[in-house]
Amino acid sequence: MSNQRIPFALAVALASASFSAAGHAADPYALCPPFGPELPELPTLAPDAPARAEADRARHDGRVADMQGDVRLQRGDQRLLAEHIRYTLAPEKIEVDGDLRFWDSQRILFAQRAAFWPGEDRGELEAVRFWLPPNHLSGESAKVTRLNARQDRLDAVSLSSCPTSKRDWVLEAARMDLDHDRGRGVAHDTWLSFKGVPLFYSPWLDFPLDDRRASGFLYPSLGFSSPRGVELGMPYYWNIAPDRDATLTFRPMSQRGLMLQGEYRQLWRAGQAQANLDWLPHDEDSGQQNRYLVNTRADGQVADWNGSLALRRASDRDFMRDFSLTPWGSTTDYLESHASARRDYGHWNLLLNAQQWQTLTYNVTEAARPYRRLPQVRLTGHEALGPLELTLDTEAVRFAHEFAPNPEGERYAIQPALSLPIQEGWYSITPRVALDSTHDQLDTGSFERTTPITSLDTRLFFDRYGDTLHQQLEPRLYYLYVPYRKQDGPLFDSGLASPSLSRLFTPNRFVGRDRLGDAHALSYALTWRALDALEGFERASVALGQRYRFSDERVTLNPGDPSNSSGAGEVMGEIGIGLSRAWRLRLTAATDANIDKLTQTYALLGYRGQGGHLFNLHYAQHKDDPGLPDLEQAGLSFAWPVSRQWRLLGSVVEDLKGEAVIQALAGVEYDSCCWRLRMGARRYVVDSPDIDVIETDTAVLIQLELKGLGGLGQQADRQFERDILGFSSLQAD
Numbered sequence: 090m091s092n093q094r095i096p097f098a099l100a101v102a103l104a105s106a107s108f109s110a111a112g113h114a115a116d117p118y119a120l121c122p123p124f125g126p127e128l129p130e131l132p133t134l135a136p137d138a139p140a141r142a143e144a145d146r147a148r149h150d151g152r153v154a155d156m157q158g159d160v161r162l163q164r165g166d167q168r169l170l171a172e173h174i175r176y177t178l179a180p181e182k183i184e185v186d187g188d189l190r191f192w193d194s195q196r197i198l199f200a201q202r203a204a205f206w207p208g209e210d211r212g213e214l215e216a217v218r219f220w221l222p223p224n225h226l227s228g229e230s231a232k233v234t235r236l237n238a239r240q241d242r243l244d245a246v247s248l249s250s251c252p253t254s255k256r257d258w259v260l261e262a263a264r265m266d267l268d269h270d271r272g273r274g275v276a277h278d279t280w281l282s283f284k285g286v287p288l289f290y291s292p293w294l295d296f297p298l299d300d301r302r303a304s305g306f307l308y309p310s311l312g313f314s315s316p317r318g319v320e321l322g323m324p325y326y327w328n329i330a331p332d333r334d335a336t337l338t339f340r341p342m343s344q345r346g347l348m349l350q351g352e353y354r355q356l357w358r359a360g361q362a363q364a365n366l367d368w369l370p371h372d373e374d375s376g377q378q379n380r381y382l383v384n385t386r387a388d389g390q391v392a393d394w395n396g397s398l399a400l401r402r403a404s405d406r407d408f409m410r411d412f413s414l415t416p417w418g419s420t421t422d423y424l425e426s427h428a429s430a431r432r433d434y435g436h437w438n439l440l441l442n443a444q445q446w447q448t449l450t451y452n453v454t455e456a457a458r459p460y461r462r463l464p465q466v467r468l469t470g471h472e473a474l475g476p477l478e479l480t481l482d483t484e485a486v487r488f489a490h491e492f493a494p495n496p497e498g499e500r501y502a503i504q505p506a507l508s509l510p511i512q513e514g515w516y517s518i519t520p521r522v523a524l525d526s527t528h529d530q531l532d533t534g535s536f537e538r539t540t541p542i543t544s545l546d547t548r549l550f551f552d553r554y555g556d557t558l559h560q561q562l563e564p565r566l567y568y569l570y571v572p573y574r575k576q577d578g579p580l581f582d583s584g585l586a587s588p589s590l591s592r593l594f595t596p597n598r599f600v601g602r603d604r605l606g607d608a609h610a611l612s613y614a615l616t617w618r619a620l621d622a623l624e625g626f627e628r629a630s631v632a633l634g635q636r637y638r639f640s641d642e643r644v645t646l647n648p649g650d651p652s653n654s655s656g657a658g659e660v661m662g663e664i665g666i667g668l669s670r671a672w673r674l675r676l677t678a679a680t681d682a683n684i685d686k687l688t689q690t691y692a693l694l695g696y697r698g699q700g701g702h703l704f705n706l707h708y709a710q711h712k713d714d715p716g717l718p719d720l721e722q723a724g725l726s727f728a729w730p731v732s733r734q735w736r737l738l739g740s741v742v743e744d745l746k747g748e749a750v751i752q753a754l755a756g757v758e759y760d761s762c763c764w765r766l767r768m769g770a771r772r773y774v775v776d777s778p779d780i781d782v783i784e785t786d787t788a789v790l791i792q793l794e795l796k797g798l799g800g801l802g803q804q805a806d807r808q809f810e811r812d813i814l815g816f817s818s819l820q821a822d
Contacts, residue, residue: 117796118225120733121762122252125197125220125227128190133166140164144174152178167193181208189214196221200233210238225250225763226797241267250797251763258283258764258795262294272301283764283793302328307336314788316374316411318343322350332356346373348412360389360396367412375411380404382412395431402426406449410775410786422450423459437470455492460581463489480506484602488581496579498531502602506542519546523596525605529578536578540605542596543570558628559620565634566613567594573607573643580604585646588679588689590614590634590661604646609639610658621667630665659688671698688712697815701736703728705814721745726813734760738769740812749774749783754812765794771808 118124134141145158154176162169172187185203192198201216212235220227231245243265251257263278274296281289295305310322324338338350348369355362364385372380387398401424403409409421429442445461465486472479483503490497506523523542529535544567551562583601586592593612597605614634621628635658642653664676672695679689689711696704703726710721726740738756743749756769770789790808810817 117765118250118762120760121225124222124225126199128168128192128197129170131161131163131168134163136165138165154178165193167191180206182206195223205235211235224797227253239269241269243267249763250795255762257761258798260798273303281795281798283795302326302331302334304328312788312790315786317345344374345369345411346371357389359391360387362387362389369412372411377405380408380412382408393432397427397429397431399428400426402447403449406451409449422453423448434470436472437468440465440467440469442467456495458490458492460488460490460495462486474507476509478508478510480508486581496531496533498529498533500527500529500581500602502527515550517546517548517550520544521546527602527605531579536576538574538576538605540571540574542605544568544596546594555622557622559622561616561618561620563616564614565594565616566611568611569596569608571596571605571608574605576604576644577648578603580646583646588659588661589677590632590663593634593636593661598642599646604644606644607642610636610642611639612636614661624670626667626670627665628667630663632663634661635659672696693814695815701728701730701819703813703815703819707814719746722751726816728809728813728816728819736760738767738809738813738816747783752812754808756809763796765796767792767794769808771812 141163142156142161144156144160146156148155156174156176157172160169160171160174162174168191169185170188170190171185173185175184175186176182177184183203183205185200185205187201189200189203190198191200197220198214199218200214203212203214205212214233215231217230217233218227219230226248227250228246228248230243230247232243234242234244236242244263246262246265248260249256249258251259259282261280261282262276265274265276267274276294276296277292279289279291279294280287291306295303304327305325307324307326309324311320312322313319320340320342322338322340324336327335327337329335333353333355335354336352338352340348340350342348346369348367350368351364351366353362353364362385365383367382369380371378381404383400383402385398385400387396389396403424424447425444426446427442427444429440429444431441432439442465443461443463444465445463446459448458465484467482467484467486469482470480481504485499485501487499488497502525504523504525506521508519508521511518521542521544524539525542526537526539528537546565546567548563548565553560553562580603581601583599583603586595586598586600592598593614596608598608599606612634614632616630616632618630619628620626637657638653638655641655645652660680662676662678662680664674666674668674673693674695675691675693677689677691678687680687687710690708691710692708694706696702705726707725708723712719712721722742722744724740724742728736728738730736736758738758739754741753742751744751750772752771752773754769754771756767758768759766768791770787772785772787775784775786
């Protein structure tokens with residue numbers, strides 16, 4: 090008897106791999122009482138040690154072994170306690186009666202009676218209670234039947250991650266059939282209840298036993314928004330093949346009608362593709378027919394080429410506003426489509442590209458819509474020539490526009506450059522010369538420009554090490570000379586760069602190739618940092634920079650735009666203060682040369698405390714800046730636990746210039762041992778055909794997460810991550 094294998098790989102492991110423990114990366118069951126029943130302390134045997142059997146009374150007649158009274162069997166980490174075990178040698182059978190208790194590292198099992206036929210790998214258990222510690226799941230079954238080594242059946246089964254004394258949610262089924270070869274289980278006559286209220290019923294429910302994908306219905310979603318009303322999402326997942334799958338979602342909306350959403354995904358050895366289609370045959374609110382959004386993307390490698398293909402198209406300008414992909418109203422101003430291929434040749438890169446946009450916003454005139462690149466060819470690279478470094482950036486592109494009066498044509502550009510980088514431990518010096526040449530061949534004429542660029546970039550690095558602080562000091566000088574060239578051609582892809590400290594050390598104050606700013610200037614900056622020598626975080630940093638112009642800068646983006654006069658330019662500054670590990674202050678500002686008027690300000694005060702406390706206060710302002718629209722905004726966001734179970738979530742952004750709230754979000758989260766509830770409401774400004782009218786929409790969301798089973802309702806985390814700075818890192822902790 091002591092050498093017989095104990096057959097306790099029981100079917101009751103049922104969904105041990107079927108239900109994943111959802112929730113935060115931190116222990117989602119931290120609020121739970123100790124899991125599972127109390128078990129006696131028994132030593133663990135080595136895996137190769139023979140089984141051990143103990144009993145108050147034992148009888149053996151050569152054919153039958155009978156053990157009674159506090160029977161204990163052990164094999165490795167498997168332990169079995171019972172009142173009575175009867176072992177019959179031929180035919181081999183094990184019968185267990187009276188308070189059976191079995192456990193190992195994966196499961197705990199209680200039953201009233203059991204019978205096993207080891208030779209057939211078959212068994213039955215009655216009045217079963219089970220606990221699955223790796224998944225924090227427990228339940229009951231009237232009968233568990235092991236049909237063979239790969240198939241099990243459970244009758245009258247219930248399952249939950251809640252404590253046995255307080256079953257807030259329960260999944261119940263009249264029968265579960267488990268097929269371990271297929272990695273699938275089928276539940277018959279299934280009910281899901283929460284707080285005694287039935288939430289879901291299915292006469293037939295297919296679920297996974299392992300991580301193999303399979304077709305089936307996913308959890309439904311429920312939401313509300315003012316443009317769509319009450320909406321329900323019912324997704325069906327189709328596992329087409331190991332490298333292909335699809336999801337079809339039925340999305341009925343009380344104010345709009347039934348929308349169909351499809352997603353197709355495919356993987357191959359050197360790439361992947363995804364295609365999404367949202368289609369509303371008839372909009373019951375507007376009366377429009379066949380409203381749709383197409384969003385496809387494919388990326389892959391063929392031979393030595395890396396390719397990318399994207400097609401994004403909406404039926405009308407208002408689609409993204411009316412049917413945003415999340416219930417919160419996330420929209421976009423442009424939909425970009427492209428087809429590109431890229432190849433690397435050592436240090437050189439060749440790009441072939443075609444690109445266009447669909448404009449959705451009402452705030453852009455027809456003439457100001459983006460140009461299409463049909464096509465674009467670009468070659469970039471660098472080579473070492475002894476101590477020198479050669480770089481080359483060359484491009485040929487044809488620009489087209491949907492607005493007839495806008496000029497169209499080709500632009501050819503080339504910029505070779507030579508630099509001599511000299512770097513030592515405490516300094517670096519980089520002289521550089523370049524020649525920038527462009528030729529525009531348009532339907533209205535041609536334009537040429539050839540301009541030399543000369544620069545000298547010098548930096549010094551000083552470090553001072555103390556017992557508590559490590560200080561760094563970095564002065565920098567950047568001399569730039571670019572002679573004036575007349576430039577009055579069209580603007581295909583260019584604009585004025587946003588002012589920043591880093592932009593002081595670039596050779597062009599414009600982005601794009603249509604304008605190359607003339608310059609005879611010296612930029613200078615000083616950066617100081619103080620690092621905590623003991624804890625490693627940055628206690629403080631200060632960076633100040635300015636550009637001094639030795640002559641007027643005549644090139645402007647458009648005729649009539651104000652130009653930069655000679656003399657000292659605006660002062661750029663960045664300050665960071667680590668008040669502690671929890672508090673952080675960052676300030677970015679730009680002033681005019683006299684330092685008496687702020688043209689750009691951004692301030693952020695952030696708090697990240699113990700226990701998941703998060704708070705942000707920010708302010709942004711742009712004024713009298715030709716590269717940016719005038720604005721003044723302030724906002725705050727927070728995620729604040731008020732107890733172990735309750736957390737408040739919120740954010741608000743206000744336009745101080747227009748005295749209007751741009752967006753406001755208020756939410757609450759309740760966390761218990763085995764379920765989590767998130768509720769939120771968001772009010773936000775949407776794009777309007779009338780720029781003088783502020784239109785707003787409202788969205789309401791409720792998400793119920795049953796730990797160990799999954800979530801019911803729309804996922805709120807994505808919007809909280811957008812609106813609350815740092816919320817995503819809280820979720821990962």
